[in-house]
Amino acid sequence: xxxxxxxxxxxxxxxxxxxxxxxxxxxxxxxxxxxxxxxxxxxxxxxxxxxxxxxxxxxxxxxxxxxxxxxxxxxxxxxxxxxxxxxxxxxxxxxxxxxxxxxxxxxxxxxxxxxxxxxxxxxxxxxxxxxxxxxxxxxxxxxxxxxxxxxxxxxxxxxxxxxxxxxxxxxxxxxxxxxxxxxxxxxxxxxxxxxxxxxxxxxxxxxxxxxxxxxxxxxxxxxxxxxxxxxxxxxxxxxxxxxxxxxxxxxxxxxxxxxxxxxxxxxxxxxxxxxxxxxxxxxxxxxxxxxxxxxxxxxxxxxxxxxxxxxxxxxxxxxxxxxxxxxxxxxxxxxxxxxxxxxxxxxxxxxxxxxxxxxxxxxxxxxxxxxxxxxxxxxxxxxxxxxxxxxxxxxxxxxxxxxxxxxxxxxxxxxxxxxxxxxxxxxxxxxxxxxxxxxxxxxxxxxxxxxxxxxxxxxxxxxxxxxxxxxxxxxxxxxxxxxxxxxxxxxxxxxxxxxxxxxxxxxxxxxxxxxxxxxxxxxxxxxxxxxxxxxxxxxxxxxxxxxxxxxxxxxxxxxxxxxxxxxxxxxxxxxxxxxxxxxxxxxxxxxxxxxxxxxxxxxxxxxxxxxxxxxxxxxxxxxxxxxxxxxxxxxxxxxxxx
Amino acid sequence: xxxxxxxxxxxxxxxxxxxxxxxxxxxxxxxxxxxxxxxxxxxxxxxxxxxxxxxxxxxxxxxxxxxxxxxxxxxxxxxxxxxxxxxxxxxxxxxxxxxxxxxxxxxxxxxxxxxxxxxxxxxxxxxxxxxxxxxxxxxxxxxxxxxxxxxxxxxxxxxxxxxxxxxxxxxxxxxxxxxxxxxxxxxxxxxxxxxxxxxxxxxxxxxxxxxxxxxxxxxxxxxxxxxxxxxxxxxxxxxxxxxxxxxxxxxxxxxxxxxxxxxxxxxxxxxxxxxxxxxxxxxxxxxxxxxxxxxxxxxxxxxxxxxx
Numbered sequence: 001x002x003x004x005x006x007x008x009x010x011x012x013x014x015x016x017x018x019x020x021x022x023x024x025x026x027x028x029x030x031x032x033x034x035x036x037x038x039x040x041x042x043x044x045x046x047x048x049x050x051x052x053x054x055x056x057x058x059x060x061x062x063x064x065x066x067x068x069x070x071x072x073x074x075x076x077x078x079x080x081x082x083x084x085x086x087x088x089x090x091x092x093x094x095x096x097x098x099x100x101x102x103x104x105x106x107x108x109x110x111x112x113x114x115x116x117x118x119x120x121x122x123x124x125x126x127x128x129x130x131x132x133x134x135x136x137x138x139x140x141x142x143x144x145x146x147x148x149x150x151x152x153x154x155x156x157x158x159x160x161x162x163x164x165x166x167x168x169x170x171x172x173x174x175x176x177x178x179x180x181x182x183x184x185x186x187x188x189x190x191x192x193x194x195x196x197x198x199x200x201x202x203x204x205x206x207x208x209x210x211x212x213x214x215x216x217x218x219x220x221x222x223x224x225x226x227x228x229x230x231x232x233x234x235x236x237x238x239x240x241x242x243x244x245x246x247x248x249x250x251x252x253x254x255x256x257x258x259x260x261x262x263x264x265x266x267x268x269x270x271x272x273x274x275x276x277x278x279x280x281x282x283x284x285x286x287x288x289x290x291x292x293x294x295x296x297x298x299x300x301x302x303x304x305x306x307x308x309x310x311x312x313x314x315x316x317x318x319x320x321x322x323x324x325x326x327x328x329x330x331x332x333x334x335x336x337x338x339x340x341x342x343x344x345x346x347x348x349x350x351x352x353x354x355x356x357x358x359x360x361x362x363x364x365x366x367x368x369x370x371x372x373x374x375x376x377x378x379x380x381x382x383x384x385x386x387x388x389x390x391x392x393x394x395x396x397x398x399x400x401x402x403x404x405x406x407x408x409x410x411x412x413x414x415x416x417x418x419x420x421x422x423x424x425x426x427x428x429x430x431x432x433x434x435x436x437x438x439x440x441x442x443x444x445x446x447x448x449x450x451x452x453x454x455x456x457x458x459x460x461x462x463x464x465x466x467x468x469x470x471x472x473x474x475x476x477x478x479x480x481x482x483x484x485x486x487x488x489x490x491x492x493x494x495x496x497x498x499x500x501x502x503x504x505x506x507x508x509x510x511x512x513x514x515x516x517x518x519x520x521x522x523x524x525x526x527x528x529x530x531x532x533x534x535x536x537x538x539x540x541x542x543x544x545x546x547x548x549x550x551x552x553x554x555x556x557x558x559x560x561x562x563x564x565x566x567x568x569x570x571x572x573x574x575x576x577x578x579x580x581x582x583x584x585x586x587x588x589x590x591x592x593x594x595x596x597x598x599x600x601x602x603x604x605x606x607x608x609x610x611x612x613x614x615x616x617x618x619x620x621x622x623x624x625x626x627x628x629x630x631x632x633x634x635x636x637x638x639x640x641x642x
Numbered sequence: 643x644x645x646x647x648x649x650x651x652x653x654x655x656x657x658x659x660x661x662x663x664x665x666x667x668x669x670x671x672x673x674x675x676x677x678x679x680x681x682x683x684x685x686x687x688x689x690x691x692x693x694x695x696x697x698x699x700x701x702x703x704x705x706x707x708x709x710x711x712x713x714x715x716x717x718x719x720x721x722x723x724x725x726x727x728x729x730x731x732x733x734x735x736x737x738x739x740x741x742x743x744x745x746x747x748x749x750x751x752x753x754x755x756x757x758x759x760x761x762x763x764x765x766x767x768x769x770x771x772x773x774x775x776x777x778x779x780x781x782x783x784x785x786x787x788x789x790x791x792x793x794x795x796x797x798x799x800x801x802x803x804x805x806x807x808x809x810x811x812x813x814x815x816x817x818x819x820x821x822x823x824x825x826x827x828x829x830x831x832x833x834x835x836x837x838x839x840x841x842x843x844x845x846x847x848x849x850x851x852x853x854x855x856x857x858x859x860x861x862x863x864x865x866x867x868x869x870x871x872x873x874x875x876x877x878x879x880x881x882x883x884x885x886x887x888x889x890x891x892x893x894x895x896x897x898x899x900x901x902x903x904x905x906x907x908x909x910x911x912x913x914x915x916x917x918x919x920x921x922x923x924x925x926x927x928x929x930x931x932x933x934x935x936x937x938x939x940x941x942x943x944x945x946x947x948x949x950x
Binding site for chain 2: 437445
């Protein structure tokens with residue numbers, strides 16, 4: 001039987017091999033696409049095998065070393081524990097639909113070949129598998145990080161005849177190199193001071209060595225370790241798009257890349273930053289060192305940064321009029337929720353109150369579940385945006401309208417994704433936001449500011465909802481725009497083909513499934529914690545605060561907070577039928593008509609209320625927060641009034 | 643367990659029926675009193691019932707490009723509004739206490755408005771969209787207000803349970819309940835906006851936007867949307883009573899219901915009087931006003947987290 005570590009290494013090698021082999025096939029977009037898809041599926045199967053093995057029968061006791069040069073601390077060590085397996089699961093689940101989607105999507109670039117797409121896509125995926133499972137904080141961290149950054153750079157500048165894409169890719173490259181440097185300097189600080197204090201260990205950059213040295217370091221060199229942890233926060237913060245770093249690169253990079261890559265960037269790549277944060281701040285530090293580790297202070301910083309991130313990201317997203325740029329800003333906003341959950345977890349773990357341990361686990365579950373959920377719904381939303389781009393040839397929401405009639409399936413999946421990201425009950429985003437807010441609010445006995453953070457998070461949910469009302473309403477509902485009419489007349493059909501539909505339906509059904517039966521995810525996460533024997537991961541697994549059952553839903557914290565989605569779904573369904581019954585009771589006849597425009601003139605394109613016109617007052621009051629969209633070329637219709 | 647399920651179902655049906663029966667009556671009272679305050683005769687108190695019945699039989703004109711979405715949103719709008727009485731104590735205990743907590747209530751309240759917005763978007767008239775933009779802006783500022791009121795209660799009782807929080811929990815402190823009283827003032831000052839009445843009915847603004855999101859609706863769908871709006875008045879009043887005026891709810895059966903009905907009725911009268919004597923605000927004025935209330939609510943939240 002293959003061990004989880006071997007399976008992950010095999011998945012990495014398959015992807016890398018595929019990246020080389022796909023090159024000669026790249027003259028034919030179709031065959032290259034199918035080949036890359038099968039390579040992705042093969043790697044995903046191996047990853048799922050590894051994850052299943054770890055979650056059911058526990059991780060291997062030690063990291064597997066495949067290749068080592070101990071004199072310079074160079075070793076390819078791979079270890080799959082609970083935390084790694086959750087992130088690997090996310091990577092595999094998002095990579096398969098996006099690579100399937102690419103097969104047809106990449107055909108709509110007539111001037112660009114796929115020789116610069118599929119090899120980079122596969123190398124990018126391999127690097128993510130590697131980064132999530134290596135235990136080497138220096139050499140292989142650097143190798144995998146660069147393997148992720150350089151293909152990512154190439155994928156972002158895929159349409160390299162547009163100067164703005166080159167600029168976006170350059171920004172991405174520079175920010176990622178700064179992040180890489182910050183993280184490596186941090187690791188070097190820990191390793192060197194650790195080696196000086198303890199004498200040279202064989203693999204000084206390995207998680208186990210560093211973790212073993214940390215109690216001594218925290219006690220004797222608090223300044224150096226604090227500096228190292230600050231550098232980790234900056235490095236991973238840049239990667240995940242934390243305020244203020246995220247605004248530099250993320251909103252430019254996501255829209256520039258081809259849509260399936262945007263889905264991977266936002267769904268998986270920025271989560272490697274979250275993984276790093278959780279791994280270094282929670283798993284790396286042994287529980288014995290708790291007295292010297294200023295976890296409450298780090299938690300405060302992370303939670304406050306998270307709150308600032310979620311508010312600024314979402315408020316800036318509210319101002320956007322380009323589909324993918326809007327979604328990119330929402331990635332920053334949603335990362336804020338994850339940071340808030342992680343920060344609250346750290347604060348509560350260091351608290352001495354009796355109820356804090358259970359709440360810390362709830363906060364951690366919320367953050368980790370939001371990682372999964374964000375991957376699912378944001379991946380889906382970027383695929384939706386890709387379908388819109390495929391159908392209309394534009395990312396400009398002002399030029400879209402009435403697309404639900406032409407693209408019903410894309411519309412329904414986009415509605416599901418919009419509801420999920422806004423945290424509407426019965427969809428997956430609700431449960432994770434609920435966990436984070438419950439933990440933050442009830443945990444405010446340990447740290448007062450958490451209550452304010454929780455309320456800002458709730459307020460931001462309303463902002464997210466507003467933003468997606470605009471996104472969904474102006475693209476799929478509203479009135480058909482001139483552009484859509486012209487496109488539909490030319491192409492006959494706007495809805496994307498089945499190859500592009502299946503990934504959207506797959507991700508949408510996962511959103512609904514996890515929304516209706518969140519117990520699945522909570523069981524998985526509990527298993528993941530049980531399979532984590534390092535650091536505070538083990539401490540978190542001791543309290544099992546959520547009682548979950550597939551039918552009864554979730555119940556946490558002595559029944560102080562509960563949610564039974566299936567019962568609620570049944571109730572809403574019943575009431576929906578009642579409402580429908582009431583509406584049909586009179587047997588009223590139906591008739592189609594055009595909207596009334598006060599009877600002066602027939603409706604024209606210039607009468608449409610477009611995305612630009614939405615939320616004028618809020619945009620004006622928060623102009624100082626930045627992120628105003630650049631004026632688009634072409635005529636800008638401004639409807640006076642609001 | 644099965645006994646609990648049955649009583650939950652019975653209570654839910656009872657509450658939903660109560661809201662469906664009472665909502666048009668409250669609207670009738672509101673219209674009559676408004677007319678009297680403005681020196682008019684006014685329609686009979688039963689008029690809203692007849693209006694709804696008549697609308698149910700009238701022609702249903704669908705002017706949107708995705709009529710399926712219009713039907714879905716109109717039905718969902720009433721369904722969401724009616725799901726709230728199942729969670730809120732209305733004279734009796736909250737029936738579906740075991741299904742969800744206060745956090746769900748916050749979302750359902752926001753969702754009630756959003757369904758109407760979806761309906762308006764599906765119809766797609768420019769006037770509707772102007773109204774929708776305004777309505778969504780008010781939801782952004784208003785939702786946190788009621789959320790803070792509920793969460794202040796949750797902080798005091800350290801529980802998200804519906805029956806615990808919706809039982810005057812905002813005053814449940816050892817000392818003087820500063821946060822509860824501040825939130826009482828804040829919610830009273832913004833109550834007109836929650837139930838979408840003058841001076842905060844900016845998104846509908848009959849005289850300028852011709853009912854905003856509802857503009858293109860007629861017949862049974864208009865009946866559903868109107869019914870949902872009427873029900874909102876009763877539901878928000880019930881929530882307000884549960885959160886801020888719990889006294890007398892512990893009395894034995896018929897008294898607790900009577901007391902509850904009196905309290906709701908008093909709130910409806912208050913709403914009516916304010917609505918009849920005020921002029922509508924502009925959206926920017928309203929948002930500034932709500933933002934001011936929101937900053938006060940944050941002060942109350944901080945006080946509550948310190949146990950005051």
